[in-house]
């Protein structure tokens with residue numbers, strides 16, 4: 519990964535954990551100044567110490583900003599102050615996201631659905647809206663974390679896939695507006711990645727979903743982050759981390775969804791069979 523990010527500033531929402539933190543570590547290694555954004559100040563401070571250990575030079579600034587991306591008043595106020603203090607981002611990575619509604623659709627309340635949509639969609643839309651003006655002069659790069667769930671759908675993911683699918687439509691549209699400004703946009707569709715999000719999700723994830731997710735394989739946050747950094751360096755619009763996911767997506771596209779739906783239906787039927795066969 520040769521290209522340097524020296525004198526570049528990266529803002530990373532969700533930078534205190536998982537994929538966002540792994541991205542921060544790589545970008546710090548490559549010379550970037552980094553602003554980590556998330557809610558918990560304690561987790562942000564721990565992440566800051568971790569990222570500082572990977573930076574190239576003590577002159578690189580690794581700072582934190584505590585805010586809730588779904589609170590637009592907070593985002594506009596705090597991002598304005600961050601630009602004044604830290605400078606506008608050359609790279610804005612939108613990695614903050616939740617899946618607190620991984621369950622059968624019947625069990626998902628309006629409040630659960632709204633929370634996921636609010637954090638995952640408005641929590642991407644508002645930071646970009648707040649920073650677009652200051653980023654224009656720098657021809658800044660916007661990086662949006664969607665999910666493979668937006669490409670294929672997923673049992674038990676009605677709320678999450680709706681939010682990540684919304685990001686796909688959002689990115690397709692925003693790309694047309696950013697291209698004339700020479701501002702690159704990358705949208706990322708990771709399969710399952712081994713992060714704390716998965717631990718939260720596992721508490722309510724139906725076994726059918728577990729069986730389907732096993733088909734895609736499990737990536738590490740470090741591997742995923744490397745592929746995303748490569749996409750940033752190449753200014754790629756579309757980034758699907760992991761060979762297996764790229765292959766499954768190719769099959770999905772070539773068969774107009776027929777192959778992936780047939781195989782997934784089969785895996786789900788088997789998982790239901792296994793569940794009903796369990797004693798007691």
Ligand SMILES: NC(=O)c1ccc[n+]([C@@H]2O[C@H](COP(=O)([O-])OP(=O)(O)OC[C@H]3O[C@@H](n4cnc5c(N)ncnc54)[C@H](OP(=O)(O)O)[C@@H]3O)[C@@H](O)[C@H]2O)c1
Pocket residue numbers: 531532533534535536537538555556557558559561585586587588612613614615616637641663664665666707708709710711712713714715716
């Ligand atoms: N892990 C996967 O399997 C997977 C697969 C595909 C796509 N993705 C996407 O990749 C992104 C990163 O996921 P991850 O697995 O790295 O998750 P993670 O380890 O749970 O990290 C999520 C990050 O987002 C922050 N966050 C959550 N809600 C927030 C809010 N309202 N305001 C500000 N920050 C908030 C968290 O910090 P605080 O809680 O302190 O705010 C944390 O820093 C997400 O958008 C996720 O949907 C993940």
